[in-house]
Amino acid sequence: MYFNTSLLHGKNTAQYADGATLVPVSQSNAFCCQSMEDLERVFSHKKPGFAYSRIGNPTVAAFEQRISELEGGIGAVATSSGMAAVSHTLLSLLVPGDEIIAAGCLYGGTIGLFDDLERLGIHTHFVSRLDEESIRAAVSSRTRCVFGEVIANPALSVLDIRAAARAAHTAGLPLIVDNTTATPFLCRPLSLGADIVIHSASKYIVGSGDAISGVVVDGGSFSWDRAHLPALAGFEKFGKLAFLMRLRTDIHENLGGCLSPMNAFLGTLGLETLGLRMERICENAARLAEALKGAGIPVNYPALDESPCRDLCREQFRGLGGGILTFRTGSAESARKVINRLRYACIASNIGDIRTLVLLPSTTIFLKNTDRQKADAGVFEDTVRVSVGIENAEDLIEDFLTALEACQE
Numbered sequence: 537m538y539f540n541t542s543l544l545h546g547k548n549t550a551q552y553a554d555g556a557t558l559v560p561v562s563q564s565n566a567f568c569c570q571s572m573e574d575l576e577r578v579f580s581h582k583k584p585g586f587a588y589s590r591i592g593n594p595t596v597a598a599f600e601q602r603i604s605e606l607e608g609g610i611g612a613v614a615t616s617s618g619m620a621a622v623s624h625t626l627l628s629l630l631v632p633g634d635e636i637i638a639a640g641c642l643y644g645g646t647i648g649l650f651d652d653l654e655r656l657g658i659h660t661h662f663v664s665r666l667d668e669e670s671i672r673a674a675v676s677s678r679t680r681c682v683f684g685e686v687i688a689n690p691a692l693s694v695l696d697i698r699a700a701a702r703a704a705h706t707a708g709l710p711l712i713v714d715n716t717t718a719t720p721f722l723c724r725p726l727s728l729g730a731d732i733v734i735h736s737a738s739k740y741i742v743g744s745g746d747a748i749s750g751v752v753v754d755g756g757s758f759s760w761d762r763a764h765l766p767a768l769a770g771f772e773k774f775g776k777l778a779f780l781m782r783l784r785t786d787i788h789e790n791l792g793g794c795l796s797p798m799n800a801f802l803g804t805l806g807l808e809t810l811g812l813r814m815e816r817i818c819e820n821a822a823r824l825a826e827a828l829k830g831a832g833i834p835v836n837y838p839a840l841d842e843s844p845c846r847d848l849c850r851e852q853f854r855g856l857g858g859g860i861l862t863f864r865t866g867s868a869e870s871a872r873k874v875i876n877r878l879r880y881a882c883i884a885s886n887i888g889d890i891r892t893l894v895l896l897p898s899t900t901i902f903l904k905n906t907d908r909q910k911a912d913a914g915v916f917e918d919t920v921r922v923s924v925g926i927e928n929a930e931d932l933i934e935d936f937l938t939a940l941e942a943c944q945e
């Protein structure tokens with residue numbers, strides 16, 4: 537089965553009551569059992585079933601199964617947001633005194649989370665590249681995991697997943713990757729050696745900007761039982777399910793960042809058109825990037841011939857470059873003017889929508905970050921981030937070139 541077919545006809549699709557083609561929304565907090573013994577069996581995981589929607593819900597479970605299948609994992613836990621997916625994953629693996637090695641250019645919220653973890657006694661070593669050399673230099677006896685983004689938002693640098701996985705595994709560490717911007721349409725990181733994949737499903741997965749949501753997928757390849765992570769104490773008995781059990785039955789359940797049934801439904805619905813949208817979005821982004829380049833604008837798009845990431849795009853993403861590009865206008869003032877002149881692009885803080893969205897990252901999503909963090913993430917005062925939508929490329933190109941021309945005068 538090819539990608540788009542598998543989204544509609546893969547495992548875990550269309551087995552719903554009354555022949556419904558879409559997963560029913562189980563908008564219920566609790567689920568009644570036939571007997572008290574039954575409820576006891578559900579609670580003690582001796583019987584499959586649902587008790588309370590913070591812990592498990594049929595609509596949420598359907599979404600988890602679909603995304604796990606798509607990423608090639610052994611299981612998934614859906615969360616209330618992408619940040620909940622990142623934080624629940626790290627809190628499942630780390631205790632005070634532990635350390636993380638992370639790529640320097642990351643989503644601003646994730647950098648902020650690493651600051652919060654610092655206050656809990658969990659230290660992050662930022663390295664410019666997740667390769668063997670820098671991991672060897674940063675690793676200590678307290679290092680527990682390696683973290684990176686497949687396409688960093690908004691630096692747009694592409695992670696060499698195979699190399700990062702090799703380096704992490706040489707050090708005996710799991711590789712966690714945030715695949716929000718690449719999506720399973722561009723690549724399936726678990727098949728390239730990553731151990732855990734995280735998504736902000738709020739973006740390309742829901743697709744229409746209609747539900748904040750997140751998900752964590754475990755690839756089942758990492759030997760948690762042999763990793764001796766203090767945070768997994770007591771979970772070794774679950775073998776390769778140790779991380780998922782710790783996440784689901786401890787941290788996720790106790791922190792309470794569960795996904796709502798309605799948002800799980802929207803995520804499942806979004807997934808079915810992910811391939812179709814991504815085909816169009818990647819094509820539009822590539823055409824817009826070429827047009828901006830042709831007009832002499834400094835543009836960053838990983839699949840462009842002059843991008844240092846082009847070869848990795850060919851190896852990992854079939855030559856595609858995703859849906860985000862950035863360009864620079866020369867000053868914050870001219871960047872604001874260009875943005876304000878655009879007719880079609882919405883000025884909004886989001887990515888992965890079917891609409892084209894633009895913003896100035898430096899004064900919005902990176903407002904709380906230091907200048908050093910901004911520079912690492914490729915965020916300068918005149919950097920404009922564009923999340924390209926599914927409009928006709930001709931209209932988008934005309935809109936951006938007209939706005940840029942008007943502001944150059």
Ligand SMILES: *Cc1c(COP(=O)(O)O)cnc(C)c1O
Nearest residue numbers: 617618619643689716736738749
């Ligand atoms: C948006 C985003 C997040 C956070 O997701 P939310 O759903 O907004 O909490 C994490 N990582 C990346 C790469 C993102 O783009």
